[in-house]
Amino acid sequence: VMLTADDFDKEVKEKRLNRRYWREVIEDPNDFDAIEIHGVRDLGGGVCEITHEDDTPDFFSVYVHMKEGGVQCVGDHSQLSEAKEHANMLSRLYGWPITYSP
Known part of the structure; x- marks a missing residue:
């Protein structure tokens, strides 16, 4: 089920966002070499x-x-x-280092 921009905005406002979709993105782990965590600001309408x-x-x-x-x-x-937990799981799985930018 695809989220609409309104659904995304609602999740952010309710502070209950905890979505992981790494399985859909990482088709070939050899294409990647690191993990990053960034703070994100919601500009509305699904734009961040x-x-x-x-x-x-x-x-x-x-x-x-x-x-x-x-x-x-x-x-x-x-x-x-939650983001750090997710990143740590990926790091353990693939051996990639993690960087965090507040």
């Missing part, structure tokens, strides 16, 4: 941006870093602890 150090994130996302450059999101979480 990674926060800067001075910003307060609305939620936290876990990304896998592609060897060719760039990242792909594999999970969105209301709590930093």
